[in-house]
Every structure is written in structure tokens, then in C-alpha cells.
Amino acid sequence: MDIQGLQKLTLLDWPGRVACTIFLGGCDFRCPFCHNRDLVTGPLPAAMDSGELLAFLAKRKGLLDGVCVTGGEPLLRPGLEGLLEEIKALGFPIKLDTNGSHPQLLARLWSLGLVDYAAMDIKNSPERYGETAGVPGLDLGPIRESVSWLLEGHVDYEFRTTVVRQFHDSASFRAIGPWISGARRYFLQAFIDRDTVLRPGLSAWSREEMEGFAALVRPSVPAVELRGI
Secondary structure (H helix, E strand, O other): OEEOEEEEEEOOOOOOOOEEEEEOOOOOOOOOOOOOHHHHHOOOOOOEEHHHHHHHHHHOEOOEOOEEEEOOOHHHOOOHHHHHHHHHHOOOOEEEEEOOOOHHHHHHHHHOOOOOEEEEEOOOOHHHHHHHHOOOOOOOHHHHHHHHHHHOOOOEEEEEEEEOOOOOOHHHHHHHHHHOOOOOOEEEEEOOOOOOOOOOOOOOOOHHHHHHHHHHHOOOOOOEEEEOO
């Protein structure tokens, strides 16, 4: 299986763990603010294959205490289950990032013991979800199913929203709070403009404004924090 990228060390991607992050290409969303344009629109050449990745991980036993798998949307990759099995066989816990569009696959991987922590993006309020995901007319059924499944507490998890001035406002968070009420963790991530963003010209809210959005969510989700600001 081709691996499109590897960050050999991260202290941010999995709270409380020293981890590495694997990047897999391909996505079924086209979020205008996505930083990984080449992973989404592809095809991005492979940085390594699964054999090279596993050799790297074998040398990092005792140094890393987690492997993060992100994209793109990792659940689109046909070889994902086998890759996670091989990572698990080396003794590493796994964090999986997902946009929530494949709830049955997420539940299956968890049932096989292949996911220890899940991070799901909440793109926006239901009313603006398709616009924010770059997929007009998006069917929210799978997204709602993933949210409900995570809220049931099967696996340790977080929800997160990348907050962009052109897509998010107070109404967004007044709607998101009740939707994910009782969530274990919810992060509001500051948008950072880069050359690799899908749509140029987007901008961030200030820290004070982000704190205001967090306050709107806190009655429903006490454990809401800012990230990246």
C-alpha cells in the first residue's frame, strides 16, 4: 500500500502521546480550507510503501506511543484494514482521523481492535455542512450516524472544527453544540492560510472571537478548547 506522507514525530496530533502521523491520499470532500490540497485532488506520488513504513515503525518501538492515520480520508483506502493490522502487530495504538462519511467502516475497524482513538471533523452546522465540505447537496445521514456512534462511547474520541471566517459564525456554533451535546472533547481549530489550501483568500477569526464561539458550545459540551491559536 502506498503512503503519501509521514511526519516522523508529533506531540500535537494525539493529545498526551508522542506519535507519528501517516498521510493517505484521496478524499470524498473538497473543503475549501483544506491544507492538504495535493492529498485531496491527487494523485500524489507515494513517499513510501507499507513495507518501508513498517520498517520505520519497528525501529521506533519504545520511542513512539502512537500512530496517527490521516488524509485525505483514510477510510476510502481499500488496503487500510490490512495496514492497521500490521501496525497493531508491532504493538502501536492507532488514532484514526475521519470526516465521518463512512460510519460502518469506522465501526468495523473498531470492532476488530484496530482503532484506539478517533478524531472526527464537524465541518459546520447541518444547514451549512455541504457548503463547508465543498459538496453541495451532501447527504448528512452518514455524518449523523458517525456522530451518534462516537457519542455512544465505543472508542475514545474527539470532535473538531476548523473555524474559517467565510464559513463559520455564531449561528454555526449555536447549532453544533446541541448536535454533539455531551461529547467527550471538542476542539475549535484556528484556520491558518497556506499555499496548499484549496481555495485562496480565506481568513481566520481572532482568538477573542474564537473564545466567544467556544462559550456558545460550552453549555452542551463543557470540554471545548481552542487549538492552534
